[in-house]
Structure formats: structure tokens, C-alpha cells
Amino acid sequence: MPWSRPWMMQEFVSSTGENIGLGFIVIIFIGFLIGAALLARKNLRLGRGDRRGAVRLSLFVLAVTVLAWIIGADHSPTVDEIARVFYLAISQALCLAALVWLLYVAVEPYVRRRWPEMMVSWSRVLAGQWRNPLVARDILIGLLTGILCSILLRLEDLLRLLIGALPIDLQNSFPINSWVGTRRFIDTVFVAEMNSAIFIGLFFFFVLFLLRVITRRRWAAAILLAVILSVPGLVGSQSYLVVFTSVVIAIVAARFGLLALTVLFFFNDFMLMIDNFAPWFVSYAIVSYVFVLALAGWAFHTSLGGQKLFSVTFLESDE
Template sequence: ADSLLDYSPNDAYLGHIEKNEVSSDRWDRLGDSQPAALRFRYRQSPQAIVKESGGSIGEWMKDPAMTIAGEAMLELDPNGRLLSFLALPPERMELASEATAEPDWLPMLSAAGLDPAQLVAEESTWVPLVYADTRAAWVGTYPDAPDIEIRIEAAAFQGRPVAMRLLEPWNRTRAEETADLAARTRTSEVFQHVTFNLMILAAIFVAWRNLRLGRGDRKTALRFALYLGVVRLLWVVGAHHVATQGESWILYSHYAYSVWRIFLVWIFYMAVEPYARRLWPHMLVTWVRFVGGRWRDPLVGRGILVGVAVGAFLTNLSWLLTWLFPRLTGVPGPPPFVEMSTLEALRRGAHLVTALAIDHTNAILINSLLVVLILVILRLVLGRTWLAVAALFVLAIGAYWPVYSSPTVHLILTSLNVAIFLGVLFRFGFLSVVVAGSVSALLIGIPMTYQVSSWTFGGTVVALALVLGLAIYGLRIALAGRPLFRDELAA
């Protein structure tokens, strides 16, 4: 037997608010108990659950698909009320008379926190995902939100419930939801994927050319690539491990992803470094010293300290503008973006390590190295730094252009982020950008709370301890043994 759990946002509810609500405080209702914006999911199986995409993280309930009789999955809201249930019936039918007994729906409705007396029975119109010989449906309202109508669809096989789903007004068929999600994200995703793959091809060509000409700091590139390969390998800590042959597939898949990450980082760095060193030589000074092991160099300490300060500032600026701007202008704010690392951190334990590795990897590879690569290519193509900077602004704004939300907040946040990123990059160097991106990703990705009794408080302590420790280290090294406050009178 095997089991696993995870958390999932209520995407249909979030999409409904984003598309149909225009008030400046539209996201405040996510704190209400019903409808639930976040859901707990649990899955169990009589056999080991082995992901087909063994090296990936997430999609725990869908990968692999439920195909074994006896497998079951349920969803709960944060208060433990049942939202959905699915169980694969046995492969053989029972012929006894008891098999035709009428199913008892009361325990299922009670688990959902619903009073059957307040529900109205209707004909079932939603087909369950598993075979069933009995179906039932009811309509009613949420106990904590009587203005929202709900529909409960249930199914049973030989008297035993095998499916239940609580449907909200914005729920549609899975095909319709998939089509709507694709329509909302298609342009942005296509733009991102095309850009990323073009960057890989361009980086391979440029890196190969640099190698032929004897350019590039190969030692730093290798150390950097190996480091990120090890960080990617840490994702395996949060994988769902099994005591079967399938464990080999999981481990080998993570090894493969780690090797691919090493190759990718090495190629990107070898493509960027020679040109960045020639165009902006001061950009890599502290970075090369840090990667080379000069961890007590005052310039390295300064770069780390600046990065921590900028990362914390960007995070708080993002939170402040996201909350304040809609209230000052009446413009609806952007939807909450739930990071994959956030969902992993909610699982706690070893999964918190995976969440930290995800945030750190993306901050370095996507938000730092890839951006510098794009900047270098733009500079070489356009011939002027200011033109490259302007083009980078356009690309950054277009990459995540909102569909239903007002673009105002998006324009402000993206412009500020890019401006601060470039300012830090040109003034303090690549090391500060890497640290700033890592700190910002950490503070955004890990659920933060100051309630000691909260079950997510442990993640808050770990995140703040890492940021504080990094800041103290940077400060001590930057001071190079000098006192923080100098007594001028004593001097």
C-alpha cells in the first residue's frame, strides 16, 4: 500500500474572481472559509505510486493516473470538510442481493459539512469519472456563504459510494477548464518557450565559438554548473520514494535532470562571460572571487549584503504595491501567484528542502543568468547598451502580460523590478543580483506567518534564519574586522 498528499489552489475560483470581479478588494475574500481558495488532497493505492515523469515535482494526484482497483483520492477544504472523493471500484461484480442495496449518502454529505435537510434532490447531470450503477445530485448553498449556490454530484457502485464532487457556480467540465486555461496562458507560454529555446540555441552557438577562440573562464563555468547541478539534485529529497523497482526510475530521472542542468548552466555561462567581461568588466569581479573561494573578501561580503538588502526590498515592495495600489486607485489588483515551491513547502519536512532548492535554482538560472544572457545578446545585436536595456524592458513586460487583470500594476511592478535589477547588476555586479534573486524568491515562495501556533511557522523560521544568516555573513566580511560603529571621540 502507498499514499501521498499535497495542496492545490482552487484555480476555477481564482479564475472566476480575476475574470468577473472588478473591485479593488476582490482578493480579500480568499480568506473566507467557503469557498476554499486552497485545498488539501490525499491519495492512496494498494500498490506503490510511481510518477511517470519521475524527475519532476508536483502533479502528485494526476501522475500516474489512477488505474488500480481500490485506489482512492479525496479533497478537503482547510477546515477538513470533504470537497470531492473518487475511488476505483473492484474489477469483479458481486451477485449477492446486498450488492443492489441503496447507497447511504448521509456520511458523505456530513463529511462535507452539509445538512441533508437543507439540500434539494435533483437529477444527476454530471458523469462520474469511474463506473457507477447509481447516481444522485443535490443543490443547496454553502453554510458559511449562503449567497453561493452549490451542487453535489455523487455516484455509487453496488451500494458503495465511489465518487462525489462539490461543484461551485464557476466549475465547468474539465475540457472547458483546460481550454480556458490554455486561452489565458497560450500567448505568454508560447512567448516564454520560444524565447527560452532560442536562447539555448544561441547560447550553444556562441559558447562553441568562444571555445574555438579560446575565450571564457572555463573553471568558473564548471564550478558554477556543478553547484547548480547539485542544487537540482536536492529536488530528489522531496520526491515520492517507493520500496520497489520504480525507485530506480525516480533516482535516474533526477540524475538526468541534474546533468541537463549542469550542461545548460555551463553553456549559458560560457556564452555570456567573455562578452560581459569585455562590455562591463566590473560586473563579474565579485562573482569570480566568490566562485573562486575567496569568501572572506570584503567586496564579496559587500556584494552579498547588497543582494540581501535588495532582495528583501523587492519582496516587500511587491507586497506593498500589490496591496496598496488597488486601494488607492480602485483598479483591481493582480491575482495571487502560487509558486510550485509554495505548494511543496506546505507539505513540510523534507519537502521544505525541495522548495528551497526550487526557489534557489530558478532565481539563479532563470531570473539571473538567463536575463544577463538576453541582455548580452541584445547588446551585441543592437550595438548600444541603452537600446539593449530598453529592449529588455519590453521583453520582460510582454513575457507575463496579464489577460483579465488591469495591466497597470503589472507595468509598475515589472518596470521597477527590471530597473532595480539592472541598477544592481551594473553597480554592484552579478553576485548581488544572484543573491537578491535568491532572497526574493525565498521570501515569496515560502509561506510566511508570524503566528507561532500556525503549522506553517516552521517554514517561516527557516526562511528568515537563512536570510538573516546570509546578511550577517555579508556584513561581517564586508567590515573586514572593523567595528560596525566607530567611536569618533575615542579615536
């Protein structure tokens, strides 16, 4: 309407639905975190699980979080201010590393025993076997489905703009600081997103595993996971395409496992943060797209395991 304020001039105020969606997320998070703590305690007491892998993963998360602070923080020349920010960064890094360690210790022994194929590629990554064809396959699947999810979310934004509504990414506090320099770009788009994807991937993989234990059916668990992922978007920001993205996430988690799921979460957020071709950001966008294409090409080539893409053996006759 002519008298309606454009969405860019509208003040964002959280609605009742968004508060309900946020409350749902908090309840789910706390509930499953308590469950993870109980399972981890049991596994430690019984001596189960890949403790070396858990420590290696948590140390990686710790190092990446500290690296993000070193790269992206505004370092003050005063010793007191540097110490204050350093202690804050270390506390956040330790907290995230501890949560990742907890989730891994909780879920790894049970999945390895009951659902081992879901963690084969993940275990090979922790062992440094990056050139394994299965690892490359899951990275490629996670990359492509992450891009698909980001396209669906951007389509949602386009549809909302056509009806004069506020885009989803602006409702969710889009990280504009990723556009204000190389340091912040590397920190926000690469380093921080890597840690976020690891934690979120582990968390929802843990949720999927518990749902499978309850339902005793893989696809029943996947359907319930899709429902859990859809509720905050449907109730909160009234995003309807989130149902499709939730289904994609659930299928990847149930079919391909932890590594593909983690890569999906990374590239979903990654693509949403680099699709900006404004003059001040276009160089970062180009570099990012080159990175995505290079990784996809490497993953595709490695996943072939040395086999030729187009075999000509069918032209050869038996003698």
C-alpha cells in the same frame, strides 16, 4: 458584487493574454539559447573562457539537483519505482547542469574582456573567496533588492484582493508542497530555488550582455531588459507593479553584475514562499527569517572589510 464568486472559489483558466505572455517567454528563451549555443561553440573552438569555472559551476548545479531529489522525493520501496524516479532525477539534473555550463561558456569570455567588473565577485565565489568584501557587498545588495521585489509583488496581491481579483502567486501555481514537511521545505525553498536562481540569473545576465553589445550603452541595455522582463507580467497576469520589479532587476544586473542578480532572484522567490504564518508553517517561517537576518548581518559586516562602521577619526585633531 454579491453574486460574484470569491476568488478562492474561482477556477483558474489561462487567458489569451497569459498565453501570449507565455509564448513571448518561450520565444525569448529559445532564441537566446540558440545564440548561447553559437557563442559557446565559437569560444570552445578558439580556446577562450574559464572552462574550469564552468565545469565547477555545472557540477555544483548537478550535485544540488540530485540532493534536492534525495531530500524531497517520495521514495518507493520497490526497486523498479526507485530506478524510474532516479533516472528521471538524473536526467533533469544533467539537463540543468548542461544549460548552466552552456550559458557560462557562452557569456564569460566576452564579459571578462568587455565588462570585467560585472563578474569579479562571481569569479571570487567560484574561487572560494566567500569572505571577500566585494562578494559580501553583492550578496547584501542582491538580498535586499530581492526582498524589495517580493514586497512589491505582495503589494500587487493585496491590491488585487481588494478588487476581488485572483492573486498573482495563485495564478502562477504557488508551490504548496513546500508547506508539507521539513524535507519538502528544504527541497523546495532552499535547494531547488538555489539552482533556479543560478540558471535564471545566468540567462538574464546573458540577455543583458547581448543587449549591451547591440546598443553599445549599458543603461540602454538595462532599459530593454526591463521591458523584456515586464512584458509577460503586463500581458499575461496583468501585473502592473511588475514594471517596478523589472526596473529593480535591470538596475542590479547593469550596476552590480551576475552575483547580485543571482542572489536577487533567489531571495525574491524565497521570501514569497516563507511569508506564511499559519500554525502549521510558522516554525519554518521563523527559521527562514532568522536565516535571512543572519546572512544579511554577515554580509554587511564582511562588506566593511575590517573597517569600523562609525569612525571617530574626525574627532581627532592634527598635532
